[in-house]
Amino acid sequence: DQQVKQNSPSLSVQEGRISILNCDYTNSMFDYFLWYKKYPAEGPTFLISISSIKDKNEDGRFTVFLNKSAKHLSLHIVPSQPGDSAVYFCAATKEDMNYGGSQGNLIFGKGTKLSVKP
Amino acid sequence: DAGVIQSPRHEVTEMGQEVTLRCKPISGHNSLFWYRQTMMRGLELLIYFNNNVPIDDSGMPEDRFSAKMPNASFSTLKIQPSEPRDSAVYFCASSGDRIYTGELFFGEGSRLTVL
Numbered sequence: 592d593q594q595v596k597q598n599s600p601s602l603s604v605q606e607g608r609i610s611i612l613n614c615d616y617t618n619s620m621f622d623y624f625l626w627y628k629k630y631p632a633e634g635p636t637f638l639i640s641i642s643s644i645k646d647k648n649e650d651g652r653f654t655v656f657l658n659k660s661a662k663h664l665s666l667h668i669v670p671s672q673p674g675d676s677a678v679y680f681c682a683a684t685k686e687d688m689n690y691g692g693s694q695g696n697l698i699f700g701k702g703t704k705l706s707v708k709p
Numbered sequence: 710d711a712g713v714i715q716s717p718r719h720e721v722t723e724m725g726q727e728v729t730l731r732c733k734p735i736s737g738h739n740s741l742f743w744y745r746q747t748m749m750r751g752l753e754l755l756i757y758f759n760n761n762v763p764i765d766d767s768g769m770p771e772d773r774f775s776a777k778m779p780n781a782s783f784s785t786l787k788i789q790p791s792e793p794r795d796s797a798v799y800f801c802a803s804s805g806d807r808i809y810t811g812e813l814f815f816g817e818g819s820r821l822t823v824l
């Protein structure tokens with residue numbers, strides 16, 4: 592049973608517009624969430640994270656929103672650029688209460704392939 | 710700085726053969742993770758080590774899979790005997806400073822094809 596779900600396998604967006612990628616989770620024990628980006632033939636790379644004590648975290652063009660009551664998070668990319676075309680993975684874990692951050696054993700969704708067209 | 714290094718990048722083998730995948734984590738990182746990516750199941754955590762000790766191997770599919778971390782700079786994932794359903798991309802990842810974001814640093818992956 593999937594604990595982290597990305598229900599849209601793909602998304603196509605015009606350059607300059609907003610990209611919104613969605614993620615749902617079922618395990619209420621999860622309290623730390625991350626987004627990773629993956630290009631073909633490469634490993635995933637970390638993009639942005641959010642702790643459950645926040646509902647928003649922003650880093651440049653990337654913003655992650657967390658709705659704990661709905662067990663839902665989303666990644667907004669504004670403005671979208673052709674170089675953003677990649678597979679985006681949502682991941683969840685338990686926060687390490689001793690040190691902060693995640694415990695590292697991430698549970699990933701299946702990913703959403705984003706295509707940004709010029 | 711060198712990232713996580715995995716070898717081989719590609720492996721094609723026949724059913725029943727033993728497969729060994731190798732990983733060198735980033736120097737100074739104390740946690741190491743093995744993930745498997747398939748179309749059907751996405752990225753699955755197989756096993757992770759902390760300070761060379763296996764912490765959680767509940768994701769290892771069956772006894773045909775084994776992983777070791779004999780020292781802080783090397784880990785192996787072994788499949789014996791291999792089966793066609795083991796075909797996947799296997800990623801190794803490492804992490805260090807938990808006080809930070811907890812992000813994992815992934816290698817480029819080892820693509821395994823079992824015929």
